[in-house]
Amino acid sequence: MDDDQLIQKELLPNEQSPTEPTRRDFLYLTAAAFGAVGVGSVAWPFIHSLNPAADTLALSTTEVNIGAVEPGQAITITWRGKPVFIRRRTPKEIDEAAQVKLDELRDPQADKDRVQKPEWLILVGVCTHLGCVPLGQKSSDPRGDYDGWFCPCHGSHYDTSGRVRKGPAPKNLAVPTYKFLSESKVLIG
Amino acid sequence: MGQKGRAEFKNPVIAWVDERLPLFSMMKNEYGVFPTPKNFNYFWNFGAIAMVMLITMIATGLVLAMNYAANTGLAFESVERIMRDVNYGWLLRYVHANGASMFFVAVYIHIFRGLYYGSYKRPRELLWILGVLIFLLMMATAFMGYVLPWGQMSFWGATVITNLFSAIPLVGEHIVTWLWGGFSVDNPTLNRFFVFHFLLPFVIVGVVFMHIWALHVTGSSNPLGIEMKTEKDSVPFHPYYTMKDGFGILVFLIFYCLFVFFAPNTLGHPDNYIPANPMQTPPHIVPEWYFLPFYAILRAAPDIGIPFTKIILISSKLAGVIGMFGSIAILFILPWLDRSPIRSSIFRPWYSKAMIVFVIAFILLGCAGYNPADANLTLFGRDTHIPWLWIARVAALYYFAHFLVLVPLFAKFEPRPELPPSIHEAVLAKKNNGGKPVAPAPMER
Numbered sequence: 001m002d003d004d005q006l007i008q009k010e011l012l013p014n015e016q017s018p019t020e021p022t023r024r025d026f027l028y029l030t031a032a033a034f035g036a037v038g039v040g041s042v043a044w045p046f047i048h049s050l051n052p053a054a055d056t057l058a059l060s061t062t063e064v065n066i067g068a069v070e071p072g073q074a075i076t077i078t079w080r081g082k083p084v085f086i087r088r089r090t091p092k093e094i095d096e097a098a099q100v101k102l103d104e105l106r107d108p109q110a111d112k113d114r115v116q117k118p119e120w121l122i123l124v125g126v127c128t129h130l131g132c133v134p135l136g137q138k139s140s141d142p143r144g145d146y147d148g149w150f151c152p153c154h155g156s157h158y159d160t161s162g163r164v165r166k167g168p169a170p171k172n173l174a175v176p177t178y179k180f181l182s183e184s185k186v187l188i189g
Numbered sequence: 190m191g192q193k194g195r196a197e198f199k200n201p202v203i204a205w206v207d208e209r210l211p212l213f214s215m216m217k218n219e220y221g222v223f224p225t226p227k228n229f230n231y232f233w234n235f236g237a238i239a240m241v242m243l244i245t246m247i248a249t250g251l252v253l254a255m256n257y258a259a260n261t262g263l264a265f266e267s268v269e270r271i272m273r274d275v276n277y278g279w280l281l282r283y284v285h286a287n288g289a290s291m292f293f294v295a296v297y298i299h300i301f302r303g304l305y306y307g308s309y310k311r312p313r314e315l316l317w318i319l320g321v322l323i324f325l326l327m328m329a330t331a332f333m334g335y336v337l338p339w340g341q342m343s344f345w346g347a348t349v350i351t352n353l354f355s356a357i358p359l360v361g362e363h364i365v366t367w368l369w370g371g372f373s374v375d376n377p378t379l380n381r382f383f384v385f386h387f388l389l390p391f392v393i394v395g396v397v398f399m400h401i402w403a404l405h406v407t408g409s410s411n412p413l414g415i416e417m418k419t420e421k422d423s424v425p426f427h428p429y430y431t432m433k434d435g436f437g438i439l440v441f442l443i444f445y446c447l448f449v450f451f452a453p454n455t456l457g458h459p460d461n462y463i464p465a466n467p468m469q470t471p472p473h474i475v476p477e478w479y480f481l482p483f484y485a486i487l488r489a490a491p492d493i494g495i496p497f498t499k500i501i502l503i504s505s506k507l508a509g510v511i512g513m514f515g516s517i518a519i520l521f522i523l524p525w526l527d528r529s530p531i532r533s534s535i536f537r538p539w540y541s542k543a544m545i546v547f548v549i550a551f552i553l554l555g556c557a558g559y560n561p562a563d564a565n566l567t568l569f570g571r572d573t574h575i576p577w578l579w580i581a582r583v584a585a586l587y588y589f590a591h592f593l594v595l596v597p598l599f600a601k602f603e604p605r606p607e608l609p610p611s612i613h614e615a616v617l618a619k620k621n622n623g624g625k626p627v628a629p630a631p632m633e634r
């Protein structure tokens with residue numbers, strides 16, 4: 001093959017028809033696809049290294065003694081660096097929570113689906129709006145219009161089941177996974 | 190930069206270097222003889238001032254970093270140690286903390302200059318876009334810097350702002366966990382914020398370089414907004430503008446020093462001298478003043494749904510996030526929203542007035558962001574019963590309407606007076622008129 005022929009074959013391969021895919025197009029595409037997979041697999045370790053590390057994940061359970069909490073009282077404990085509210089509800093509070101009609105709620109959920117034992121309400125104490133800690137744990141705190149919690153940051157009100165009733169928060173206070181180890185011990189996480 | 194020829198140098202060492210790497214020629218072309226419009230006003234000082242602030246922030250930041258410990262157990266103490274024990278630590282920290290504020294003062298004025306005199310228009314669109322990019326990077330840098338002292342405002346500011354990303358449908362929660370490196374703002378978060386706070390200013394330096402490169406390709410605009418045509422329209426950058434910039438920088442530094450030495454904590458929040466407590470939110474979280482207008486837009490958004498039904502299409506949280514980022518994103522496309530061929534507000538009877546209302550709306554947004562979410566406007570000690578929330582909503586609507594409605598409409602329908610034939614002639618006419626600007630001849634299009 002002389003130079004002219006080589007140029008014909010290699011550099012002007014689309015002579016036949018500009019629309020018909022050629023072997024060269026195929027090579028470009030496969031090279032690009034392999035390149036993309038390569039870049040992705042190199043990028044992933046960098047991206048994933050920013051996700052929670054194994055020791056952070058290992059801190060994910062906390063055991064709490066709730067023996068000393070009287071009805072009407074609440075305690076706050078730390079779980080995964082966040083506050084968890086444990087409130088021992090009074091019969092009145094339980095009643096209030098159970099009476100609410102679901103279609104009045106922004107994030108409809110029945111009280112019985114949010115507790116294991118009606119007396120013990122256990123919630124992640126982080127406002128679902130932008131993450132402030134709502135007030136209402138201490139007896140001197142404002143508890144909002146629904147007797148639960150009030151978030152001072154942008155004014156969200158939560159009821160005695162920790163469901164959002166007013167304000168910008170889109171969701172109810174989250175219920176963490178937990179299990180009662182005994183009458184007076186609960187394991188969060 | 191520009192493709193100008195090499196200069197002659199008498200000093201043999203300089204000439205030797207310049208033949209091999211034309212650094213000195215470049216300095217001479219770009220900052221010595223560089224032709225610059227002769228009619229700049231003081232608004233044209235703020236680019237140089239911003240540059241001085243960037244250098245100040247990097248210099249003070251570097252030495253602060255040598256005594257700072259990016260660990261939740263140590264950070265607060267290490268900043269207090271800088272304040273009390275490190276030689277001149279108090280000065281360096283106050284210069285850095287107030288420097289962030291001054292940097293934003295300069296950049297806000299610089300951006301206003303661009304808006305008012307139409308500097309963003311062809312052929313300077315890319316120059317403008319690079320500027321908006323610098324503004325975004327500065328905001329990210331300042332936000333992460335404010336987290337470093339690990340006080341109550343640091344912690345809760347970081348919590349509220351990172352939680353914004355949870356508004357993104359489906360992947361929001363994962364993104365937030367990824368940003369935090371855990372399940373709340375904690376040690377991994379502080380550590381990476383320090384790394385980014387250290388890195389981003391150098392990225393800013395890179396973008397500033399491109400910003401100035403682009404400026405030196407098109408040349409500067411000027412208060413009249415007409416291009417330079419002949420040599421008579423310009424003066425060499427040195428000594429005219431090196432002197433004027435130098436003067437402006439000195440005046441600005443005096444203003445800056447008043448804060449550093451006489452009111453170093455006025456622009457900060459006292460709660461940031463309380464160590465971070467993840468179990469207790471301060472009653473009223475406010476960001477630094479330079480974020481307040483955007484914070485107000487964030488909080489102003491209502492649920493967006495189908496009227497008369499309970500169906501919500503976009504929650505107020507997501508709408509707020511879109512509004513906040515959108516308010517900056519809109520600046521990127523401004524050169525294409527404003528198709529008026531006239532740059533300067535001096536020759537734009539409608540746009541110039543709209544700009545004044547725009548500035549008022551922006552300041553009102555700032556005031557709304559400063560007040561608690563459910564507060565009313567009080568005037569002379571009296572409650573007016575006008576909620577700040579509503580003021581913020583009206584002002585935010587105006588902010589967007591300015592760019593999306595008024596600017597495109599004005600481009601079409603605003604009367605267009607005849608522009609002066611050249612900078613030189615306009616300057617002379619003004620001089621002959623006893624220093625008062627000559628009213629442009631009104632002429633319908």
Ligand code: HEM
Pocket residue numbers: 243246247248249250251253254255257268282285286289292327330331332334335336337338386387390391393457
């Ligand atoms: C774009 C430039 C920069 C801006 C806008 C900026 C902004 C800030 C802000 C607002 C703070 C919090 C001040 C306070 O209340 O204490 C801060 C702290 C800090 N910055 Fe920067 N910064 C910049 C550049 C840098 C650089 C380049 C470094 C390091 C090389 C640095 C290192 C630090 C350190 C160590 C702190 C913590 C000490 C302290 O709180 O005073 N900064 N920065």
Ligand code: FES
Pocket residue numbers: 127128129130131132151152153154155156167168169
């Ligand atoms: S964070 Fe609770 S209302 Fe905004």
